[in-house]
Amino acid sequence: MLAYQLRIAAASLRRTPVLSALLVAGIALGVAVATTFVTTFHVMASDPIPDKSRQLFYVQVDNWTPERPWDRDRPEEPPDQLSWRDSQNLLASALPTRQTASFKADLTVHPASRDERPFRALTRVTRPDFFEMFEVPFLYGGPWDEAAEADRAPVVVLDEETNRKLFGGEDSVGETVRIEDRPFTVVGVVAPWSPRPKFFDVTNGALEDPEALYVPLSLTPEMEIRTTGNTSNWKPWDGEEFADFLESESIWLQMWVELPTAEARQEYEDFLAAYVREQQAVGRLTRPVNNRLRDVREWMTVSEVVPPEAKTMLIIGLLFLLVCAINLVGILLGKFLGRAPEVGVRRALGASRGAVFAQHLVECEVVGLLGGAVGIVLSAVVLRVLNRLFSEDLELFALDLTMLGAGVALALVAGLVAGLYPAWRICRVAPATYLKQQ
Amino acid sequence: MELGPVFRAVMHQKGRFWLVALEVAITLAIVVNCVNLALDLKAKYSRPTGLAEEEILVVRIDPFAPEFSEEDYRDVVRERDLEALRALPGVRAATAIHQVPLSGGGSATGRRARGTEDEPSTTPYFVVSSGAIEALGVELVAGRDFTEAELAMDTEDFEGETTPAIVSRAHAEKVFGDPAPLGKVMESTTGESSEYVVGVVDRMPNSWPDNEENAEYAVLMSGRPGSARRAYYLVRAEPGAVEAVFPMLDEAVLGVEPGRIVEVETMVDVKRDTFSANHALVKILSAIIALLVFVTGLGVVGLTSFSVTQRRRQIGTRRALGATRGAILRYFLVENWLVIGLGLVLGVGLTYGLNYALAEAAAAPKLGWELLAGGAALLWAAGLAAALWPAVRATRVAPVVATRTV
Numbered sequence: 001m002l003a004y005q006l007r008i009a010a011a012s013l014r015r016t017p018v019l020s021a022l023l024v025a026g027i028a029l030g031v032a033v034a035t036t037f038v039t040t041f042h043v044m045a046s047d048p049i050p051d052k053s054r055q056l057f058y059v060q061v062d063n064w065t066p067e068r069p070w071d072r073d074r075p076e077e078p079p080d081q082l083s084w085r086d087s088q089n090l091l092a093s094a095l096p097t098r099q100t101a102s103f104k105a106d107l108t109v110h111p112a113s114r115d116e117r118p119f120r121a122l123t124r125v126t127r128p129d130f131f132e133m134f135e136v137p138f139l140y141g142g143p144w145d146e147a148a149e150a151d152r153a154p155v156v157v158l159d160e161e162t163n164r165k166l167f168g169g170e171d172s173v174g175e176t177v178r179i180e181d182r183p184f185t186v187v188g189v190v191a192p193w194s195p196r197p198k199f200f201d202v203t204n205g206a207l208e209d210p211e212a213l214y215v216p217l218s219l220t221p222e223m224e225i226r227t228t229g230n231t232s233n234w235k236p237w238d239g240e241e242f243a244d245f246l247e248s249e250s251i252w253l254q255m256w257v258e259l260p261t262a263e264a265r266q267e268y269e270d271f272l273a274a275y276v277r278e279q280q281a282v283g284r285l286t287r288p289v290n291n292r293l294r295d296v297r298e299w300m301t302v303s304e305v306v307p308p309e310a311k312t313m314l315i316i317g318l319l320f321l322l323v324c325a326i327n328l329v330g331i332l333l334g335k336f337l338g339r340a341p342e343v344g345v346r347r348a349l350g351a352s353r354g355a356v357f358a359q360h361l362v363e364c365e366v367v368g369l370l371g372g373a374v375g376i377v378l379s380a381v382v383l384r385v386l387n388r389l390f391s392e393d394l395e396l397f398a399l400d401l402t403m404l405g406a407g408v409a410l411a412l413v414a415g416l417v418a419g420l421y422p423a424w425r426i427c428r429v430a431p432a433t434y435l436k437q438q
Numbered sequence: 439m440e441l442g443p444v445f446r447a448v449m450h451q452k453g454r455f456w457l458v459a460l461e462v463a464i465t466l467a468i469v470v471n472c473v474n475l476a477l478d479l480k481a482k483y484s485r486p487t488g489l490a491e492e493e494i495l496v497v498r499i500d501p502f503a504p505e506f507s508e509e510d511y512r513d514v515v516r517e518r519d520l521e522a523l524r525a526l527p528g529v530r531a532a533t534a535i536h537q538v539p540l541s542g543g544g545s546a547t548g549r550r551a552r553g554t555e556d557e558p559s560t561t562p563y564f565v566v567s568s569g570a571i572e573a574l575g576v577e578l579v580a581g582r583d584f585t586e587a588e589l590a591m592d593t594e595d596f597e598g599e600t601t602p603a604i605v606s607r608a609h610a611e612k613v614f615g616d617p618a619p620l621g622k623v624m625e626s627t628t629g630e631s632s633e634y635v636v637g638v639v640d641r642m643p644n645s646w647p648d649n650e651e652n653a654e655y656a657v658l659m660s661g662r663p664g665s666a667r668r669a670y671y672l673v674r675a676e677p678g679a680v681e682a683v684f685p686m687l688d689e690a691v692l693g694v695e696p697g698r699i700v701e702v703e704t705m706v707d708v709k710r711d712t713f714s715a716n717h718a719l720v721k722i723l724s725a726i727i728a729l730l731v732f733v734t735g736l737g738v739v740g741l742t743s744f745s746v747t748q749r750r751r752q753i754g755t756r757r758a759l760g761a762t763r764g765a766i767l768r769y770f771l772v773e774n775w776l777v778i779g780l781g782l783v784l785g786v787g788l789t790y791g792l793n794y795a796l797a798e799a800a801a802a803p804k805l806g807w808e809l810l811a812g813g814a815a816l817l818w819a820a821g822l823a824a825a826l827w828p829a830v831r832a833t834r835v836a837p838v839v840a841t842r843t844v
Contacts, residue, residue, distance in 0.1 A: 026736065029729060067627070106667070108502040108699065120500050120699055181504060226667060236630060308800030309719055312475065315796065319468050320730060326461040327737040333454055334744035389718035425453070 002362070009363035016335065020367070023331060027371025027414055030324025032378035035399075035407040037310075037317030039383060042406075043397050044207070044306045048195040049135060052258075053296035056133065057265065059255040060292035061086050061276060063285050065234040078290045079232065080203055080303065081251040084220075089275065091127070095268050096257035098133045102126035103227040103253045104204050104211060110178040111166060121162060124201075124211040125225055131157070131188075131214075133258050134200055139163075141173035141188030148187075149216050156184040157214040163189045180223060184215070197305045199296055201254050204229035206305045220246075227252045257293075269293055321414055328367070328418035336360060336426040343426055344434030353427045360423035361416070368415020369408075376407040444772050455777045458741045462781025462817060465734040467788035469727050470805065470813035471796060476723040478803040482648050483713040488606075488641025489539060490575025490674055493530070494705035496538050497523075497671040497687050499664070503697025507666045515695050516567065516664055522690045523671060524569075528679035531572035535670050536565040536663035537645055539574070539656070540705065542712040544645025549657075551614050552623040552632065559612045560652045561624075562644030563603075565661040571604075573674045574642070579607065580618040581637030584660040588636075591660075601659060603633035606642040608654035610635065633659065647712065672705075680704060731820055738824035742774055746832040753832055754839030763833040770829035771822065778821040782814045789813075 013020040047053050062070070062078035063086060069075035082090075087101035105125050110118045130136070131143040140163075144155040156179060163172055163186075172186045190210075197206040219225065224242040229252060237248030259265045272291045279285045294302060336343075343356055376399070383397045399407075505511045516534050523532040537544040548558030564570075568589050571578055581604070588602045600623055610619050618638050625632035642656040663669065671691075675683040688700040710717065746753070753766055789810055796802035 022736070022740075026733060029733060033726065033729070106500070108500060110502075118502055118699055180502070235628065307715075308802075309715070311800040312796055312802060313719075313722070315792075315799065316468055316472065316726065319464060319792075320726060323461055323464050323468070323730060324733055326457055326464070327733055327740070330454055330457045330461070330737055330744075331740045333457070334740065338744075338747075386718065386722070389714075389721060421453070 005359050005362040006366065008359060009366045012339075012363055013366065019331065019335060023328060023367045024370045024374060026324050026327050026331070027368055027411065027418075028374035028378060030321035030414060031372050031375025031407055031411045032382060034317045034321040034410050035376060035379040035403065036382045036386070037313040038406050038410070039379070039399060039403045040386070040397055041306070041310045041314040042403060043196050044310050045300075046196065047297060048197055048199045049296060052133075052135070055258055055260050056296050057257050057259055057268075057293045058296075058299040059090065059257060059272070060294070061090075061272065061285070062287045062290035063249050063251065064287055066286045068234075069287075070232075076290075077302075078292055079251050081230070081232070082253045082255050083249055083251050084246040084253060085249075086279075087253045087255050089279075090255065090272075093268075093271055095264065095271055096259055097264070098129035098258040099256065100127040100130040100133060101217060101253045101255040102130060102200070104201060104229040105225045106228045107179050107213065107215070107225070109162075109166070109213070112177070121213050122211040122228070123213040123215055123225075125215055125217050125220055127217050129258075130200075131190075133256060134195070137191040137193055139189045139191040140171040141186070144187050144216060149218050152216065152218045152222065154179075154182050154184045154219070155187045155216065157188040157190060158186060159190045159210065159212045160192050162212045179213070179215070182223075190214075197300065199300060199305075200256060201229070202300065202303045202305050203254065206303075259293075265293065321410060325414045325418040328364075328414070329421055332364060332367075332418060332422040333425060336422045340426065340429050341434040343429050344431045347429065348431040348435055356429075357423050357427040360426055361419045364419025364423065365412060365415045368411045368418070371414075372408050372411020375411060376404060379407065441772065441776075444769060444776060447773065454741060454744070455780075458737055458777050459781035459784060461734055461737050462778050462821065463784035463788050465730055466782060466785030466813055466817055467792045468730055469817070470789045470810050471792050471802070472723045472727050473813065474793070474805050474809055475796075475802060476720045476727075477809075479716045479720050479723075482650070483709070483716055485647075485653070486641065487540065487643040487647060487709075488576050488639070488654075489643060489705065491540075491705045491709060493575065493674050493677060493680060494573070495673045495675065495680060495684060495687060496541075496703045496705055496708055497673060497691060498538075498701045498703070499669040499671070499691065500699040500701075501666065501669070501697060502699065503695065505697070509662075512664055512666070512669075513662055516662070516669070518694045519671065519691050520567065520569070522694050523673050523687065526683060526686050526690055528676050528683045529673055530676050531569050531674045533570040533573040533672050534567040534663045535570065535672055536661075536665075538670055538672075538708060539564065539643050539645060540647050540709045540712055541645050542648075546644070547631070548626060549613060549624040549633075550627070551619075552625050556613075558627055559609070560655060561609065561613075561657055562646070562652075562655055563657040563659050564644075565659050565663040567661075567663060570658055570672075571639070573672045575674060576639040576642045578604075578637055579640045581620045581635065583637060584658075588660045600632045600634045601661075602636045603660075604637040604639060604658040605635055606654055606656045607638055607640055609657060610638055612652075612655060633657070647709070648716065731817070734817070735820055735824040738774065738778070738821050739828060741777075742770060742825045742828040743831075745773065746770065746828050746835075749832075750835055750839055753835040754837055754841075757835065758837035758840045766833045766835075767829050770832050771825060774821060774825035774829070778818055782817065785814070785817075786810065 060078045061082060063083055064070045064079055070079040071077050091099060091101060103125055105123045106120050107123045108118050109121045128143040128145060128149055139160055148155050163169060166177055167175060172189060175186045176183045177186060194209045198208055198210060231250050231252040233248060233250040237244050257268060259268055273289055276285050276289045276291060347356065380399050383399065386397055520532050520534060523529060544562055546560055546562040549561040550556040550558045571583050584602055607617050611617055613624050614622055619635050621634060623632050623634045641654060643653060644656040647653050673687060684702060687702045691700050793802065793805040
């Protein structure tokens with residue numbers, strides 16, 4: 001039956017080629033716009049690490065001044081990052097399966113060749129657990145080990161692009177590269193990897209690419225590595241030295257722990273509370289206990305990773321598709337009613353209302369699908385243009401399988417919505433009127 | 439006017455006319471809200487900043503030579519850098535600054551007038567060396583520039599004392615309620631840091647020009663900007679000399695001390711980067727508006743064409759009975775006018791509804807009635823234009839059609 005209906009639909013569409021092209025173009029435009037904005041929204045709102053997002057927790061401790069909350073608009077919220085001191089103390093715990101505190105820095109890399117100028121590279125200063133926790137794929141080698149972390153070993157993991165720049169893309173594990181004032185040994189090269197949003201550090205640009213280098217967190221004090229990310233503090237620190245800064249209440253690190261079970265989570269929560277009380281006993285953390293342990297999705301929501309513009313464009317994109325669908329209704333209605341005499345004959349020859357209705361609905365869905373296919377191609381083009389508009393060298397938005405599915409679904413729904421009324425009208429044609437005329 | 443018959447004909451065909459009215463209504467809602475958003479975004483980046491944006495070049499320095507960890511060494515290099523930069527042909531002024539205005543990243547602290555218990559105001563600040571006023575191109579409207587003595591002082595000399603500051607007028611009014619608070623002192627809540635105002639500039643942007651609320655709060659503090667890791671110079675070229683000056687800057691600086699990475703950017707590019715998302719959105723919104731008006735126009739063409747085709751016999755009959763071509767044209771235009779008008783009336787409610795929804799979901803700006811009126815006028819005109827071609831075709835129906843099928 002469906003094959004028969006499809007054949008008739010194709011014949012009907014071929015009979016009026018200009019009108020059919022117009023129908024398909026109209027729906028294609030709607031699907032293109034809607035898919036584009038559904039995709040941009042999806043990129044920003046999606047779960048960046050679906051199989052682990054419920055086991056990874058962002059740690060927050062309130063070290064702000066008793067005089068005022070960290071965020072006056074949301075006074076119940078603790079600060080969004082941790083101080084060096086708190087992160088170091090918390091990392092001493094053996095409870096989490098894996099854990100890391102990390103921050104973003106800007107380090108100078110000196111290429112081996114004399115002709116090339118040194119360059120600045122964004123660096124993630126972190127612990128070895130980082131890589132396995134966040135499922136970072138490796139091209140060569142792997143993370144440094146706990147011993148290297150403990151020994152403050154000068155080891156580095158490069159991203160693929162930096163490895164290409166420095167070593168022509170060869171397996172560079174074991175090679176040496178000078179970073180800042182000392183030689184570093186390459187232990188691994190990360191394969192192209194860019195989770196969206198960049199969930200492990202949303203405080204400093206949720207849509208940015210991951211850093212180019214990774215070095216041990218334990219090198220921070222002796223190399224005096226300063227963060228290039230946000231630093232907030234509520235009082236100036238005493239002293240001028242870097243060590244004084246590390247001792248201060250300035251917050252600039254992001255800390256994550258991996259807790260696979262609800263019990264582990266509870267245990268860690270108790271540990272956090274106990275830690276804060278212990279610090280309160282020695283005169284620190286003077287605000288009421290206000291810790292947070294949020295999983296990836298909760299943390300993305302709280303830190304408002306999805307910009308309001310993305311929501312606006314999503315709403316506007318869907319309304320745009322609605323306008324296209326309404327437009328389609330008008331044209332289809334005209335087309336179908338123009339065919340009323342023919343339908344009258346079919347009805348008189350015994351076609352049921354249901355059959356006529358289904359026949360016309362199938363025709364609408366064919367238009368919807370054709371429009372959807374063209375629309376998705378259009379959308380892929382538009383997304384490339386958008387990437388260019390937002391940033392020169394960032395592959396921010398791309399269609400994935402989910403989005404292809406969404407595009408097809410949107411097209412089908414649009415075809416259905418647009419077809420219902422015209423198909424209903426045409427199936428209620430009274431055969432007698434038209435038979436009389438002929 | 440034959441409003442009565444037209445209206446009855448519309449009611450007879452109501453399904454399709456309602457559809458077009460609904461389409462027009464939603465189109466109005468989207469178009470007006472998009473224009474509203476686009477204008478709001480545009481206002482943010484076209485607002486005058488007070489800087490000589492077109493003439494400023496930003497020099498970013500990343501030292502890697504170990505000597506830069508010595509503060510004295512940095513002081514010497516900074517002075518020699520500025521000297522070298524100012525000596526270049528086409529350079530009007532140069533200053534060292536610890537953060538770049540309009541760049542999207544900077545420092546801010548909180549200040550209130552001394553002796554008050556006010557909530558401290560957001561105070562974005564820039565530590566600058568000599569020549570800042572001229573290099574920035576800001577206009578000093580009260581007081582004076584920093585003196586040589588003030589600029590030469592080490593910040594540590596000020597320990598516990600009050601340091602000089604030049605404030606933007608907006609900030610002066612916010613903190614002191616006084617557009618020229620010369621000699622008055624502002625301080626942090628703890629009182630540990632404080633500044634006395636020596637001058638007021640008319641307008642000076644901070645690093646976050648997209649922040650509506652406090653984009654014009656800025657304070658210049660005298661000092662010795664630049665750390666062991668990062669320093670910035672702002673170089674102001676003579677009008678029209680930016681391109682000529684641009685390629686000379688990194689060599690001038692590296693000639694003084696090669697142990698650094700130097701990058702030069704125009705202030706125009708810095709600002710464009712900060713607003714890149716805004717620019718992109720304005721383009722997207724404009725494209726959507728154009729496409730939508732086009733699609734709705736097509737809908738109107740389709741409706742009127744269909745209406746004409748269906749009524750060929752009726753038109754022929756009217757023509758045969760003496761109706762002029764003008765009367766036929768008028769008939770279809772009036773019909774169209776009615777349907778679009780209905781759509782626009784519906785659209786007013788929808789537009790405000792959408793504006794409310796967007797404001798709730800995404801903090802969209804409030805909508806003025808002028809925009810709505812403008813949008814309605816635009817759609818009305820577009821609708822009439824779209825109906826014109828099919829309506830003209832209707833006038834070409836020959837009276838003889840009336841006789842053919844009878």
